[in-house]
Structures are given as C-alpha cells and as structure tokens.
Amino acid sequence: QTEAASVNREADPVGWANAQVSLGDALIVASADSLDPAITAYRNALEVLTRENDADRWAEVQSTFGTALVHRVRQNILGWAIFSRMMNSVGQPVGATPPFEGEADLRDAIRAFNAALEVHTRQRDPERWATLKVILGYTYTQAAILAMMNGDNEAQRAATSLSEQSYNAAMQVLTRRTTPERWALVQEGLSVLYELNQQRGRAIAAARRA
DSSP states (O other): OHHHHHSOTTTOHHHHHHHHHHHHHHHHHHOGGGHHHHHHHHHHHHTTOOTTTOHHHHHHHHHHHHHHHHHHHHHHHHHHHHHHHHHHHTTOOOOSOOOOOOHHHHHHHHHHHHHHHHHSOTTTOHHHHHHHHHHHHHHHHHHHHHHHHTTOHHHHHHHHHHHHHHHHHHTTTSOTTTOHHHHHHHHHHHHHHHHHTTOHHHHHHHHHHO
16 A cells, blocks of 8 residues: 555556556455455556557556456345355345345456456467456356346346357367366356256266366
C-alpha cells in the first residue's frame, strides 16, 4: 500500500498503474476479505494501461482482474450456502433464496478474459490461450450456477452452452497425451457442468475420465 500511495498518477501514470496492480496482488495474498479493494485497484490500473502501450502487460492485468471478480462471486455464493446449511441444521430455515447479485461481476470478468484472448491467441501462445479458455469455461459455469439460484432457466442454458464450448476449445490444445493433468482438470470442470445441467451420465463419464 505504501508503494501505491507514493506514486503520483499525473506525474507517472504507468508507474501508478503498476503500483495499483501490485497493491491488488498484495491485498489478495493478505486476506480473502480484501477482494473488494483489490478489484478496485485492478480496475484503476486498467484505466491507464492500454493494449497499444504494452499488450502483454495489459492482457495479464485483464486476466488477473477477471479472476478476482469470479472469486468474489463464488465467495458470495459459498457464503450464502454455508449460512443456509447452518441455519437449517439448527431448525431455522432461511426461507426463499434471495436474488443473488453477481451478474455484473461475471460480465466484467468474461469481458476481461476475452480481452486477454485478443492478445494471447491460439497462434501466438496456444497453451496460454487454452488456459484462458479453461478459465472462461469455469466463469460461465459460475454464471450458470448464479442463474440457477435466481431461477433464470434461459440464462442458465446459455451459460452452460458457452461453458462447454470454452472447455471443448481448450481441449484442442490440452490433450490427454500432451498435458494429462490439465486435461483432467477440464474433465472435472465438464463433470460439474454436466451435473448442473442434469446430465448425470455425462457427468459420471467425465469424472471417471479425470
């Protein structure tokens, strides 16, 4: 935080942006409760960093920013699930599920990952491209879970379809022969997705492949 405070945005905008990224990284390492200020720091950095000035750095921060947003949504969903189970266990059900927020975070995350994919193309860096596709698949799965919890069947179907497309694209590069561990992670992701989509047979098959 000292570094971020010591760099002046007007005098050294790029240095200030890089300090904001360092601040975001430090906050995430420090505590899971620091996601909000970390996301703000990454967002601040992306107001200055551009693809034209440093494409690789810009794509890296886009990916980090997107990942932090997805973690925040997942953290909120898990927090509600734990609270609900705890209340049910003591005979005090919480009643109807409230509408969950997180759509905006997931939209921003998807936009960030797609921005990174504009730089890390399959032709230029196939493994990084595939990794981003896996992350995108996971993000769409979180969007499907959120839609399911909010009773939005159409949004859930759309998100599950996009998730599967992303995972399948990743497996064009991450094959069982060349990268078995990462391929297995994709199978695990597909298993969760199929289970969410009530495709029990496909879920079990993917889990066994993993």
